[in-house]
Amino acid sequence: MAEIIDLAKARYPDLGDRRVVIAGGTGDVGEGIVRAWLKTGAHVVVPSRTESKVERFRQVLSDLGRPERLDFVVGDYTGFEAADAAAERITTDFGAVTDVVASIGGWWQGKPLWEVSQDEWQRYFVAMTTAHMATARAWVPRLPRAGSYQVILGGSAVTPVKDASIISMQQAALLMMRQVLSVEAGDGPRIAAQVLGPVITWARKRYQPDWVSNEEVGLVTAAIAADPGATDKDFVSQDKNEMLKTLQGLNVYPA
Numbered sequence: 001m002a003e004i005i006d007l008a009k010a011r012y013p014d015l016g017d018r019r020v021v022i023a024g025g026t027g028d029v030g031e032g033i034v035r036a037w038l039k040t041g042a043h044v045v046v047p048s049r050t051e052s053k054v055e056r057f058r059q060v061l062s063d064l065g066r067p068e069r070l071d072f073v074v075g076d077y078t079g080f081e082a083a084d085a086a087a088e089r090i091t092t093d094f095g096a097v098t099d100v101v102a103s104i105g106g107w108w109q110g111k112p113l114w115e116v117s118q119d120e121w122q123r124y125f126v127a128m129t130t131a132h133m134a135t136a137r138a139w140v141p142r143l144p145r146a147g148s149y150q151v152i153l154g155g156s157a158v159t160p161v162k163d164a165s166i167i168s169m170q171q172a173a174l175l176m177m178r179q180v181l182s183v184e185a186g187d188g189p190r191i192a193a194q195v196l197g198p199v200i201t202w203a204r205k206r207y208q209p210d211w212v213s214n215e216e217v218g219l220v221t222a223a224i225a226a227d228p229g230a231t232d233k234d235f236v237s238q239d240k241n242e243m244l245k246t247l248q249g250l251n252v253y254p255a
């Protein structure tokens, strides 16, 4: 049976002295991450490529009113130069950033590997891995040792999904990026990833009760940021049972 996770019982860490950049924060999983960090009292900055996406996202968050500790920065942040310029601008405009969560991406599925077109490859492998690479490249050297750089990934990183070759390869590459960053970050921030099964989000019309929710994913990112020992690790929560263990292991949910 699926575990029930009641976030009213969760212990949100106090991250009032932290500033987080949530890249991909306007997305389906990103929404839960933004909500969780706002609950911690942190200053949340969400970059987005388009004003229209920000407007749509504001509607999704309309139950929160206009949170004082939430800012958006509109402009490209997905190429090497663009990401560096965005990091510079965010740091200048708001002050030093302590944590970054990269929840960039999306899903693609529909045909076997040998039918994948070059356009599909470009869009779902090259563009998305480049956005992650550019974000890591821009931010890891700017973050403090006590801070964190976190990547949100799906189970296709470790288990091949039929007719979703591009995403499976892309997620596997990003999982290795996390491992390489761990080896190379040195005095830089702590590095971690989450590897998730399907996630319940506002955009999902149908879902299974044992899927993890985007707010649970968000709480894990905040808990990782708060825990000095949480580093160089992939937190795997393919379903609610695993998510419960992840949250308890990070001391943000009662045993």
Ligand SMILES: NC(=O)c1ccc[n+]([C@@H]2O[C@H](COP(=O)([O-])OP(=O)(O)OC[C@H]3O[C@@H](n4cnc5c(N)ncnc54)[C@H](OP(=O)(O)O)[C@@H]3O)[C@@H](O)[C@H]2O)c1
Pocket (backbone or CB within 6 Å): 023, 024, 025, 026, 027, 028, 029, 030, 047, 048, 049, 050, 053, 054, 078, 103, 104, 105, 106, 107, 123, 127, 128, 131, 152, 153, 154, 155, 171, 196, 197, 198, 199, 200, 201
């Ligand atoms: N949804 C799930 O059920 C699920 C399950 C397991 C893992 N994940 C992982 O969670 C991460 C986020 O997934 P998601 O479902 O939240 O995706 P999503 O709803 O499509 O949102 C991803 C965000 O990434 C940003 N982005 C930057 N560059 C992009 C590009 N080249 N193409 C597309 N989007 C780009 C977009 O923000 P702007 O347009 O505002 O810039 C977009 O809002 C991915 O790594 C995914 O594998 C998702």
